[in-house]
Amino acid sequence: MRIGALVFDAYGTLYDTQSVQDVAEQLFPGKGEALTQIWRLKQLEYSWLLTCMERYEDFWELTRRSLDYAVETLGLRAEADTLERLMERYLHLAPYAETREALQALAAWPLAILSNGSRAMLEGLVRNSRLADRFQAVISVDEARAFKPSRRAYALVERHLKTPKEEILFVTSNAFDAAGAKHFGFKVGWVRRGAGAGAPAGAFSPTVLFRHLRGGADRLGYEADARLGSLLEVAGLVA
Ligand code: 2OP
Numbered sequence: 001m002r003i004g005a006l007v008f009d010a011y012g013t014l015y016d017t018q019s020v021q022d023v024a025e026q027l028f029p030g031k032g033e034a035l036t037q038i039w040r041l042k043q044l045e046y047s048w049l050l051t052c053m054e055r056y057e058d059f060w061e062l063t064r065r066s067l068d069y070a071v072e073t074l075g076l077r078a079e080a081d082t083l084e085r086l087m088e089r090y091l092h093l094a095p096y097a098e099t100r101e102a103l104q105a106l107a108a109w110p111l112a113i114l115s116n117g118s119r120a121m122l123e124g125l126v127r128n129s130r131l132a133d134r135f136q137a138v139i140s141v142d143e144a145r146a147f148k149p150s151r152r153a154y155a156l157v158e159r160h161l162k163t164p165k166e167e168i169l170f171v172t173s174n175a176f177d178a179a180g181a182k183h184f185g186f187k188v189g190w191v192r193r194g195a196g197a198g199a200p201a202g203a204f205s206p207t208v209l210f211r212h213l214r215g216g217a218d219r220l221g222y223e224a225d226a227r228l229g230s231l232l233e234v235a236g237l238v239a
Pocket of ligand 1: 009010011115116174177
């Protein structure tokens with residue numbers, strides 16, 4: 001495929017949103033796993049709801065609202081500083097084990113991030129993970145005041161990178177994002193993280209449920225151009 005630039009989704013693709021779980025478990029023993037999954041599921045749901053309503057609040061605000069929801073629905077009590085500690089984790093999410101090496105292998109290419117994260121969240125995240133110098137642009141949907149999969153969000157990429165959408169390889173593990181990016185007109189590499197393992201023999205843990213809901217390819221009629229086992233396979237696609 002003819003590619004001019006590569007654009008990555010952030011949360012769930014370069015950075016592991018599941019890495020909030022250690023602090024969640026420390027703060028709420030026995031409940032950290034459920035809190036982690038409900039928090040992330042609700043966070044994205046709120047982004048879609050607001051975009052359908054043609055309203056916008058930035059992703060920091062939605063992350064806080066969805067955390068409040070998760071805490072309340074699990075019947076937990078949290079002081080303001082406990083909630084702050086959890087929110088802070090979003091500025092220090094762990095990159096996936098292969099993120100650094102995968103970006104290094106692509107150093108010759110123009111690379112960017114397009115994320116739902118607010119500008120401040122993304123700047124904090126790339127700075128704290130020492131990956132800021134890897135990217136030509138870190139694009140927040142703040143500028144479009146609409147979350148993915150709104151076309152307005154994806155359209156920011158062409159404006160920033162001056163590359164036609166047909167020549168963008170958009171890499172994401174979020175299935176809704178893969179469908180949205182394909183619908184918009186990007187080439188799409190979908191990183192398949194932990195889906196399709198079949199039904200577990202035992203109880204369905206919150207994490208397994210999350211993987212089944214968010215780890216599979218969405219059935220919306222948009223096929224990714226490539227299905228990738230990890231970010232390390234991106235370099236092979238553009239070689
Ligand atoms: C991101 O925009 C979809 O949360 C994902 O980074």
